[in-house]
Amino acid sequence: MSRSKGSIVGIGELKPQRLTQGVTTLQMIAEVSRLAVLDAGLEPAAIDGLLVGPQVGETPQHVPATIAEYLGLAPTMANVVDLGGASGAGMVWRAAAAIEAGMCETVLCVLANNREETAPRSPNRNPIREFDVPFGASGANISYALLMQAHMAEYGSTAPDFAAIAAAALANAQLNPDAIFYGKVADVDAVLASPMIASPLHLLEIVMPVAGGEAVVVTSADRARSLRKPPVHLLGAGEKVTHRAVSQAPSLTSGPLKSAMARAFHQSGTDADAMDLLSLYDCYTIMVATTVEDAGLCAPGQFGAWLCDHDLSHKGDKPLNTHGGQLGFGQPDLAGGMTHVVEAVRQLRGEAGERQIGKAGLALVTGNGATMSEATALVLGAA
Amino acid sequence: MAIDLNTLKIPGPTITAQTKPFWDASAEGRLTIQHCEDCGKAIFYPRPICPHCWSKRLLWKDASGRGRLKSFSEVHKPGHPGWLPAAPYVVGLVELVEGSTMLSFILAGTRPLQIGAMLLFAPTAIGGRVLPAFKPVEPGQEEKPK
Numbered sequence: 001m002s003r004s005k006g007s008i009v010g011i012g013e014l015k016p017q018r019l020t021q022g023v024t025t026l027q028m029i030a031e032v033s034r035l036a037v038l039d040a041g042l043e044p045a046a047i048d049g050l051l052v053g054p055q056v057g058e059t060p061q062h063v064p065a066t067i068a069e070y071l072g073l074a075p076t077m078a079n080v081v082d083l084g085g086a087s088g089a090g091m092v093w094r095a096a097a098a099i100e101a102g103m104c105e106t107v108l109c110v111l112a113n114n115r116e117e118t119a120p121r122s123p124n125r126n127p128i129r130e131f132d133v134p135f136g137a138s139g140a141n142i143s144y145a146l147l148m149q150a151h152m153a154e155y156g157s158t159a160p161d162f163a164a165i166a167a168a169a170l171a172n173a174q175l176n177p178d179a180i181f182y183g184k185v186a187d188v189d190a191v192l193a194s195p196m197i198a199s200p201l202h203l204l205e206i207v208m209p210v211a212g213g214e215a216v217v218v219t220s221a222d223r224a225r226s227l228r229k230p231p232v233h234l235l236g237a238g239e240k241v242t243h244r245a246v247s248q249a250p251s252l253t254s255g256p257l258k259s260a261m262a263r264a265f266h267q268s269g270t271d272a273d274a275m276d277l278l279s280l281y282d283c284y285t286i287m288v289a290t291t292v293e294d295a296g297l298c299a300p301g302q303f304g305a306w307l308c309d310h311d312l313s314h315k316g317d318k319p320l321n322t323h324g325g326q327l328g329f330g331q332p333d334l335a336g337g338m339t340h341v342v343e344a345v346r347q348l349r350g351e352a353g354e355r356q357i358g359k360a361g362l363a364l365v366t367g368n369g370a371t372m373s374e375a376t377a378l379v380l381g382a383a
Numbered sequence: 384m385a386i387d388l389n390t391l392k393i394p395g396p397t398i399t400a401q402t403k404p405f406w407d408a409s410a411e412g413r414l415t416i417q418h419c420e421d422c423g424k425a426i427f428y429p430r431p432i433c434p435h436c437w438s439k440r441l442l443w444k445d446a447s448g449r450g451r452l453k454s455f456s457e458v459h460k461p462g463h464p465g466w467l468p469a470a471p472y473v474v475g476l477v478e479l480v481e482g483s484t485m486l487s488f489i490l491a492g493t494r495p496l497q498i499g500a501m502l503l504f505a506p507t508a509i510g511g512r513v514l515p516a517f518k519p520v521e522p523g524q525e526e527k528p529k
């Protein structure tokens with residue numbers, strides 16, 4: 001296996017909430033950043049790199065400077081990572097690369113969002129706004145419904161095949177008291193009985209939007225050795241961005257994660273079957289299906305049979321999204337993608353408590369943004 | 384669908400000088416798209432350069448108006464509230480025989496919709512303007528596409 005490209009030494013997570021009142025995203029960034037830096041056992045002054053997400057509405061420009069000032073940081077590397085749900089995973093390798101390039105030593109990667117009852121509508125003036133919205137196709141639900149319908153037509157995958165992904169996520173969420181679906185299970189029938197939103201997508205196959213925040217601290221493998229928590233090493237990464245509008249997708253049944261994961265496996269000298277944890281981006285059930293197939297865990301179109309053959313719980317042979325995934329945890333906007341990083345770190349540290357998986361040496365983390373457009377994959381390894 | 388689509392209070396296209404020929408044609412009931420004189424490919428949506436070869440030699444040409452349904456969704460809960468009176472309605476990905484793909488509104492046919500179905504351009508008044516919608520080819524209505 002390859003050497004460490006950098007190490008995650010701190011994690012922070014806010015409990016998701018359906019709505020916030022009078023709380024700014026900046027406040028939430030401050031809260032979650034503090035948790036991650038405390039977890040790492042570092043002083044704030046040790047943070048000399050800052051990666052943040054875009055903040056539509058609240059801070060349209062100068063986001064890193066606004067956040068640095070708010071947190072009292074003076075980073076020697078600061079940037080916005082704008083890859084939708086792939087932003088969290090995208091931050092981790094960028095942090096490691098910036099450290100390797102000698103620009104900084106310890107990077108705070110942070111994403112958070114408030115969620116007020118009356119959010120303003122998108123001010124977009126781009127091709128999606130001009131060529132999708134006028135036809136009644138606003139929002140991601142319809143795009144993923146189109147991907148799912150295409151998968152069903154091409155491979156004969158069925159509604160229960162997809163519903164099983166949501167049922168497994170909600171089952172896993174029962175071991176995560178912070179998850180928005182904690183205490184609320186749904187089996188395949190219940191998922192299929194939930195309201196149809198955009199055929200063939202049912203309500204429970206779609207993440208619930210929540211407020212929340214996630215942060216990780218990345219430093220060099222050398223420095224990581226002296227810190228209080230067992231480091232989690234970045235062993236490989238891959239990324240690919242192919243399109244934005246679903247009409248421009250090169251394929252409806254395979255996505256850019258395919259090549260991103262291949263690169264991450266190649267860099268780390270691993271493969272999909274070697275992973276002890278699958279921490280796969282799950283904005284919709286279809287996204288997990290396509291990722292399992294693109295990872296090579298099963299043949300294209302065969303995810304349904306694959307699900308039947310494997311136990312996705314923490315005790316199972318293929319633990320998948322042990323925190324409940326975003327389908328079970330809730331999706332705190334861009335921070336949702338980072339939940340997959342944070343959970344992988346917990347598992348690889350052996351800190352997952354009741355839901356700790358058995359052998360925890362390697363984890364695959366995926367991020368996905370827009371309409372299966374922006375893809376980042378990470379292979380993480382235990383100390 | 385019971386309601387008149389033209390009465391919907393919905394966001395229209397955000398037209399620019401670059402895209403105006405497409406929308407002007409649509410208002411006249413025509414479907415026009417750019418073609419690249421260098422690589423020969425059809426382009427959707429309109430751009431100043433060909434996304435395939437970056438040539439600037441682009442020509443507007445009326446399209447055949449024929450396409451194949453690559454995927455579709457019946458929308459029960461629209462992302463924009465202005466569409467609620469029309470729900471459920473169908474949007475789909477239309478692969479034009481010219482080769483490019485666009486998202487569009489799919490009018491109801493007499494049979495259940497299926498991926499792979501042949502579609503015809505069907506300019507339709509929606510929300511106070513004529514939009515380039517599509518409708519399924521009915522049995523016996525059309526020969527095979529060229």
Ligand SMILES: [Zn+2]
Pocket residue numbers: 419420421422423424433434435436437438
């Ligand atoms: Zn060209």
